[in-house]
Amino acid sequence: MSPTPPHDPSFGPDLVEVFGPQQTDGGPELVQLLTPEGERVHHPEFDLDFSADHLRGLYRDMVLTRRIDTEATALQRHGELGIWAQLLGQEAAQIGAGRALRPQDHVFPTYREHGVAWCRGIDPLDLLGLFRGVDHGAWDPAEKHFGLYTIVIGAQALHATGYAMGMQRDGVVGTGDPDRDAAVVAHFGDGASSQGDVNEAFIFAASYNAPVVFFCQNNQWAISEPIERQSRIPLYQRALGFGFPGVRVDGNDVLATYAVTQAALQRARDGQGPTLVEAYTYRMGAHTTTDDPTRYRLSDDVEHWKLKDPIARVEVYLKRNGLVDETFLADLKKEADELGHHLREGCKALPDPEPGAMFEHVYAEETEELRVQREGFAAYHAGFESEGAR
Template identity: 60%
Template sequence: MVGTPAARAGASRPEHEVPLRAEGVLTDGGPDTVRFLDAEGNRLQTDEANAPYAKIVEDMTPDDAQRLYRDLVLVRRIDAEGHALQRQGELGLWPSLLGQEAAQVGAGRAMRKQDYAFPGYREHGVAWCRDVPPENLLGMFRGVNHGGWDSNSHNFHLYTIVIGNQMLHATGYAMGIQRDGDVGTGDPERDAAVMAFTGDGGTAQGDYNEALVFASVANAPLVFFVQNNQWAISEPNYKQFRIPPYQRARGFGFPGVRVDGNDVLAVYAVTKAALDAARDGQGPTLIEAFTYRMGAHTTSDDPTKYRSAAEVDIWREKDPIKRMRGFMETKGYADATFFDQIDQEADELAARIRVACQQMPNPELPTMFDDIYVEPHPVIEAERTEFVAYHASFEQEGAQS
């Protein structure tokens, strides 16, 4: 009788529904998690989870490690500058990626030039890897442009504020690549794949689940990349799903992998393997990057209202930059001069984007009606005319007074 509706109706809350925030549930992804570095940057032994990706990591050179470390530091500095600019009134909003640098850099650097990324609104690290100038990210949050970059020039779509909506966009684009014959040809310069990024909260959206259905049945060349940062705004994971995102992929008919999202080597290796499979015509993969959002959901959020300082302290010890630096120092891949140079470059980048942000010109008011439709639209043109006349009326009143 335990499983019948009548029995469940009168039963107390099942034990597995109790919010579990203890060790092994919050801070560790479990035995299935692909990981190559521990919290101090020590190289871990090959095990069942990371063995399929070990050769990718072993083939990486000291130069590869230096490039990834540079990315991590510069992306974090861009994020810190965006946060500071918002607090000083220069930006309307800023969604921080603090703590998620390894997840985004590892995924972004695994992509080839012809691959296409569909971000949410926190993927500043992926944008960096796709050569989107960071000033352009600031322009959008300053409200002076419609997005700030040419998507097709970078193969990086505009940010999507509607939660989960980009997953369907990515699926459709991936199906288009497939129909264009740019999958499974064996030509590394031609075969392409798509990556769709979202957070753990996005997995509760209908668009997300619909995208997984379409990608699966179409065998689309698509990698779903879920950054499980443990909190969907103020909602913890146990209010978002009953089983982890990577396990849910099996129900849609394709593989799911959980990777340590604070280990840039592991993220790079897992993502590279998934993208290679997609380009080869093997269909979609879902990657769950198990990480943590160290800051607020956005600058309008106060995370102290819903999570403890002790929880944040636990994850601070798993910092992705500290981990990568420890690995490089242990291996002798870089010296103090290298790390100092990267810090200096980060300072110079921050100064550059701060000046650029403050000097961005305000757009002319009528331009808010531009680029809504490909061709001129009579309703939009009428609204533009009315809008311009309305604002001009204030100037006339001021001149008369």
């Protein structure tokens, strides 16, 4: 194993500077390109030119992702889903990170990355199947370069690091070929950053200079535990203790999230190792549809963050600069309505799985032990069918 190269100073000195105590507004170190008022600002390290088509595309992605979330929440309330993990307020963090990916990059999600799944071309109906309990995720992770949702908190960080180390050995890192070089993104939340798996992943990624971006959506609530009880310093500063850079970005700013994630991914593809991106955002909804956030947080906090709504700020910018008209907005609303209809009708039509399907895809080649279990289960299940026939 070749020695780990030194930290690349070209990634920006501000990424390794230790700032003061965490501030509730994100702090002076926050990377931002679009203010909550919809004004375009610039950053010395992370600044990109966005075309009108690109801006409209990001806005469309966020609007449709929010519609997915709204429809899924309603379906759960009507008993069509067992549970749903909301992403309300986190659309910019997910769409910015998702659209910064190249086709060959690979994503390891948690259970809330509905916007990233949308960016990877996954039919949101496949997400509903998972939360309805009829499958474990109906998409092909190899085809979509998007892993299955991970329920075990923080486990995907280790999966992502191991996959990234495999990419190194496959020779798809640091070749200089933009169509070949690849990186990995591990998504997790602020609560998961307290898990041992995530910190172990940091150690391995730093030690082996793995091409992985750790993307933490700090929505400030680990279910009902506030971030202030989880960390004495801003989360992005933790990266310094492991030997790689960290950066905090305004997670409600889709432009800044895109720019920062793109830079971190390129750094990984070039063989410069891992980066921790902390997307500072806010979970405006509940942790899941089984949660009641009114029991542990103030409504004033929610109202404060509604003023920083990630979709509203882009819409203001687009309208102010004449980049959208009423026809565009009407067409987008129609598209969102059609998506909602697709999800409502498609969810109710999802078939129940065959009971024996649980034995499929356990191993590449069926083991003798699994064969015996499968045959025993089939005989047991057939017994119920026989009794029903009588």
